[in-house]
Amino acid sequence: MEVYGLLASGYGNWPIIKQIAWILGQVMNGIYNVLSAIGIENIGICIIIFTVIVYTFMIPLTIKQQKFSKMSAVMQPEIQKIQKKYEGKKDQASMMKQQEEIQLVYEKYGTSMSGGCLPLLIQMPILFALYPVIQNIPTYVRGVREVYMPVVEQIMATDGFQSIMEKIGEASPILMNPNSYDYSQASTLVNVLYKFQDATWGKLLDQMPGITDIAHSTMEQVTHLNSFLGINIGEQPLTMLTQAFHDFSITGMILAIIIPVMAGLTQFISVKLQPQPASSGNDKDNPMMNSMKTMTYTMPLISVVFGFTLPAGLGLYWAASALVRCVQQLVVNRYLSKKSVEDIIAENQKKAAKKREKKGTSAKEINRMATTNTRNVGASSEKKSQITESEREEKINKARQMGQNAKPGSLTSKANLVSRYNSGQTTQLPVEEEEEKGSAKKKNSRKKK
Secondary structure, eight states: OHHHHHHHGGGTTSTTHHHHHHHHHHHHHHHHHHHHHTTOOOHHHHHHHHHHHHHHHTHHHHHHHHHHHHHHHHHHHHHHHHHHHTTTOOSHHHHHHHHHHHHHHHHHTTOOTTTTHHHHHHHHHHHHHHHHHHHTHHHHOHHHHHHHHHHHHHHHTSTTHHHHHHHHHHSTTTOOOTTTSOTTSHHHHHHHHHTOOHHHHHHHHHHOGGGHHHHHHHHHHHHHHHEETTEETTSOHHHHHHHHHHHTOHHHHHHHHHHHHHHHHHHHHHHHHSOOOOOOSOGGGOHHHHHHHHHHHHHHHHHHHHHHHSOHHHHHHHHHHHHHHHHHHHHHHHHHHTSOHHHHHHHHHHHHHHHHHHHSSOHHHHHHHHHHHHHHHHHHHHHHHHHHHHHHHHHHHHHHHHHHTOOTTSHHHHHHHHHHHHHTSOSOOOHHHHHHHHHHHHHHHHHHO
16 A cells, blocks of 8 residues: 555646645644644644544445455455366456456346445555655645744745756755756755755755755744654654664664564554455465465555665554554454345445446346346247137138139139149049140159169
8 A cells, every 4th residue: 555655746747646645735724723723833743643534534445455365365266266267268258258257256146246346446546646745744734834934935035046956856865856846836846945954955055055944943843843753843753763873862863763673563464454365275276365475465565664774654644544544443343344245245235236226127026027027928839829729720721612613724723723623523634634644753763773
């Protein structure tokens, strides 16, 4: 999840994500204003409360996804049997038949192939939109932005400020490419300054000594906003750890590693608490099992690595979100433990039936109509057979009468003569019939010879 967030953090202006980020930004701004009104101005506390609120609203999606995971553990053996049945068959007919049989398994358990993907697809834009808000708090929180505005005004009043800020901004730890950001805008400078660390402020003051006083005043306010349990969440833990080693400060070392370690540990616990796919005896054939095993150990390590190299505020968010997920997972596990697989199947089937009724005829009605139609087909066939038997003689008699009244020389009259000749009623055929019969006799005699 953290890797997706890091990738998403550069795409905060994408459609949908941008709109969701704006909504989440308003939530963050409201949290800051409420805390500020009671005398608490701390970005770290805002991040924690913000994380709790967002993940609480996503609990229904989490429950739905966990239900699907529980159902998947039951369905997977049946699906694997179908896959083995068609293993090696790549023709279109076999692949379509395999897909149909797998779909029947999902229908049997009252779910669908997209049942597990849909909650995740809904969550992903929200999770993607979280990171721009966390990384660029001044963009969304007016109170934080106002802290930086006095020094920004002084910077913009300095000759050549744009080129100076561009050189500082494109380097680490800012990494805001001037080709992508307009350094002539105050909003851009605020976002750049928000990512400043102590050493970065020193570089700025070396090139703009005229803003020293206002810069120190801003740094004090920012330190107050970013201080969380003695940790400056605007600094990189790796930088803090290097400084602690330089100063031989044990306390500094502990404070530097606590957030990355907490991020990795809580991530590990969160993954372990999630329902594990049922083992089929051969885990190589179970991609879900392999995926879960990989995530269990790789994601916490990634969290620790990035927790050291990125601002501590982002690591704090990871730790807080993982901790919230742990609590949620315990609640969800307890809730689902009271529900058997049969209960979940029954609920899924009821929901599927309601969806069918909304689209049209209910399942019961379809079955009734199908039975009725089948009976009607049999009844109509039987009735048709009875009518044919009762009227057959009458139709035959009518046909005979029409044949007797046929005009001389017509096909019907000739057919009547042939019929009478064959039955012995007459010994004379029309000229054409006599000739045809004679030629037929000659052919037969030749064959006999």
